[in-house]
Amino acid sequence: MTEVKPMRADARRNYERLLEEAQRAFAEHGVEASLEDIARRAGVGIGTLYRHFPTREALLETLLRARFDAQADRARDLLTHAEPLAALQTWLAGLGDATGTFRGLVELTADALSDESSRLYASCHEMREAGSHLVERAQREGELRPDVTTNELLLLLHAASWAGGHLPGPGGMQRLLALVFEGLRAS
Amino acid sequence: MTEVKPMRADARRNYERLLEEAQRAFAEHGVEASLEDIARRAGVGIGTLYRHFPTREALLETLLRARFDAQADRARDLLTHAEPLAALQTWLAGLGDATGTFRGLVELTADALSDESSRLYASCHEMREAGSHLVERAQREGELRPDVTTNELLLLLHAASWAGGHLPGPGGMQRLLALVFEGLRAS
DNA sequence: TTAATATACGGAGGTAGCCTCCGATTGGCT
DNA sequence: AGCCAATCGGAGGCTACCTCCGTATATTAA
Numbered sequence: 001m002t003e004v005k006p007m008r009a010d011a012r013r014n015y016e017r018l019l020e021e022a023q024r025a026f027a028e029h030g031v032e033a034s035l036e037d038i039a040r041r042a043g044v045g046i047g048t049l050y051r052h053f054p055t056r057e058a059l060l061e062t063l064l065r066a067r068f069d070a071q072a073d074r075a076r077d078l079l080t081h082a083e084p085l086a087a088l089q090t091w092l093a094g095l096g097d098a099t100g101t102f103r104g105l106v107e108l109t110a111d112a113l114s115d116e117s118s119r120l121y122a123s124c125h126e127m128r129e130a131g132s133h134l135v136e137r138a139q140r141e142g143e144l145r146p147d148v149t150t151n152e153l154l155l156l157l158h159a160a161s162w163a164g165g166h167l168p169g170p171g172g173m174q175r176l177l178a179l180v181f182e183g184l185r186a187s
Numbered sequence: 188m189t190e191v192k193p194m195r196a197d198a199r200r201n202y203e204r205l206l207e208e209a210q211r212a213f214a215e216h217g218v219e220a221s222l223e224d225i226a227r228r229a230g231v232g233i234g235t236l237y238r239h240f241p242t243r244e245a246l247l248e249t250l251l252r253a254r255f256d257a258q259a260d261r262a263r264d265l266l267t268h269a270e271p272l273a274a275l276q277t278w279l280a281g282l283g284d285a286t287g288t289f290r291g292l293v294e295l296t297a298d299a300l301s302d303e304s305s306r307l308y309a310s311c312h313e314m315r316e317a318g319s320h321l322v323e324r325a326q327r328e329g330e331l332r333p334d335v336t337t338n339e340l341l342l343l344l345h346a347a348s349w350a351g352g353h354l355p356g357p358g359g360m361q362r363l364l365a366l367v368f369e370g371l372r373a374s
Numbered sequence: 375t376t377a378a379t380a381t382a383c384g385g386a387g388g389t390a391g392c393c394t395c396c397g398a399t400t401g402g403c404t
Numbered sequence: 405a406g407c408c409a410a411t412c413g414g415a416g417g418c419t420a421c422c423t424c425c426g427t428a429t430a431t432t433a434a
Contacts, residue, residue, distance in 0.1 A: 008430055011382060036420065045384030050422065085372065110353045145371060153371075155353065156363060159346035166297045166342065176343060183370020184332055184340075185272065195401055195410060223391065232413030237393065 015052050017042040022059050030103030031060060057119035060108065067098050068123040075130035085143035088134045089181055092153070095127070096161040096173045103165060110158040113151070128154060156180055202239050204229040209246050217290030218247060244306035247295065254285050255310040262317035272330035275321045276368055279340070282314070283348040283360045290352060297345040300338070315341060343367055 007015065021042040025033035035056065039049040053059040074094055081087035099106045112120035113128060128150060135153060138144035160180060164173025194202065208229040212220035222243065226236040240246040261281055268274035286293045299307035300315060315337060322340060325331035347367060351360025 008381060010430070014383085034420065035422090039384095046422080047384055047424085048382075051382075107353075110350070114353070114355065143372070145369075148366065148371060152363070152366065155350045156366065156371075158353070159350035159363070162349050163297070163342045163346035166294075166301070166345070168301065176339070176346070179335065179339065179343065180367055181371050182332075183372065184335060184368050185330070185370065197401065198411060201412085221391065222393090226413095233392090234394080234396095234413055235411080238411075 011052075014042070014044050014048055018044060018049055018052060018059075019062065023063055026060070026063070026102040031056070031105050031108060035059075055119060057108070057112075060102075060105070061119050061123060064098075064101070064105075064120075065123050067101070068127055071095055071098055072127045072130040075127070075134055079133055079137065083143075084134070084138035084141045085181075088138045088144065088153075089177070091131060091134055092157045093174060093177060095131070095154075096157055096164070096177060099158065099161050100165065100173060106158050106162045106165065110155065110162075113154065198239075201229070201231050201235055205231060205236055205239060205246075206249065210250055213247070213250070213289040218243070218292050218295060222246075242306060244295070247289075247292070248306050248310060251285075251288065251292075251307075252310050254288070255314055258282055258285055259314045259317040262314070262321055266320055266324065270330075271321070271325035271328045272368075275325045275331065275340075276364070278318060278321055279344045280361060280364060282318070282341075283344055283351070283364060286345065286348050287352060287360060293345050293349045293352065297342065297349075300341065 006012075018038065021038045022033075025038045025041070035049060036046050039046045042049070049059075053062065071091075071094060075091050078087040078091050081090075099109050109120060109124055112118040112124045115121060131154065132150040135144065135148075135150045139146050139148075157177065160176040161173050163176050164171075166172075205225065208225045209220075212225045212228070222236060223233050226233045229236070236246075240249065258278075258281060262278050265274040265278050268277075286296050296307060296311055299305040299311045302308060318341065319337040322331065322335075322337045326333050326335075344364065347363040348360050350363050351358075353359075
């Protein structure tokens with residue numbers, strides 16, 4: 001329904017160059033990478049960058065949306081998994097990997113979930129909805145404590161992801177997430 | 188032993204004005220508060236700020252050191268507490284409050300723990316040493332899973348503190364910390 | 375092919391923050 | 405009072421953000 005005029009050829013070319021360089025820059029320097037640098041490397045004026053992507057978040061969202069949508073799909077798949085708690089844990093691990101794509105991204109997504117005006121809110125929100133079904137199933141079948149909310153779980157995941165980013169080696173987030181699921185008390 | 192010439196009167200006056208305004212600014216705007224603004228409000232040139240505190244971290248450390256040292260003392264006190272796990276949990280909660288003093292501080296302290304060259308490293312390190320005795324005791328008495336390291340625990344705490352800062356109301360960190368200790372699995 | 379026009383480009387310029395450097399100032403001592 | 409070391413202040417160079425508008429060009433119609 002939404003009428004989309006095709007982009008002018010030069011516009012489309014610049015748009016794509018910008019996305020390529022943004023991907024590189026964010027991967028290398030984290031979400032705070034210099035926008036002027038991205039424009040420079042894309043061989044484009046800074047004004048052109050801002051016309052295509054009015055905010056840093058808009059740029060990030062374009063780069064991440066597909067990934068986040070895939071994550072929502074994955075949640076729906078996992079609803080048929082035999083073990084509800086394991087399914088939830090698996091899904092959260094995948095989500096943790098997604099928010100670990102760029103250094104500093106966790107902060108943004110964590111904030112986006114509680115800020116409807118955020119550009120990332122939409123993509124994140126759909127993920128949360130899909131995930132909350134996994135949470136409810138695990139609780140309904142008595143595998144997850146019933147007093148935990150989806151928001152709390154996502155926040156714990158973000159926390160683990162954040163912390164994982166502050167550990168030297170890789171795989172930190174996975175280990176921490178496992179700890180959170182299993183609890184610290186000796187059994 | 189360390190010979191300390193008394194500061195010149197104007198120097199001491201400026202030093203203290205700077206600390207006052209820094210406290211205000213960090214409390215209001217988080218650790219990224221503008222240093223030029225702090226100098227301005229203190230009625231002092233920016234050069235004077237940098238002479239007294241060569242880095243942002245130096246300024247923060249001066250404001251926080253007493254607090255962190257107190258936290259180390261508290262760890263030593265809690266070693267005599269009857270319940271090792273509860274003692275550990277209490278201590279971590281206190282530490283979480285301390286790193287929640289300024290928005291964005293958790294990131295700094297988490298990084299400081301793995302960066303010896305950091306200005307905050309010393310104060311943090313002493314805390315960790317004190318805390319690790321609480322960890323070891325809880326493990327020795329079989330109340331804490333033996334495969335968790337002090338570093339992991341501190342990181343989990345920082346993570347909870349970080350996440351607490353991304354929740355609307357207060358007390359978020361306490362709730363999350365409790366969840367981490369108790370585990371997510373239904374019992 | 376050419377002309378008209380909507381579309382898109384680019385970067386100058388204003389703002390703000392970081393940090394350094396050095397000439398001007400002043401506290402404290404004799 | 406007068407000296408000098410200690411201290412001050414802020415100009416200046418840098419980077420980054422974001423906006424605005426004169427210029428350039430892709431597209432469409434003639």
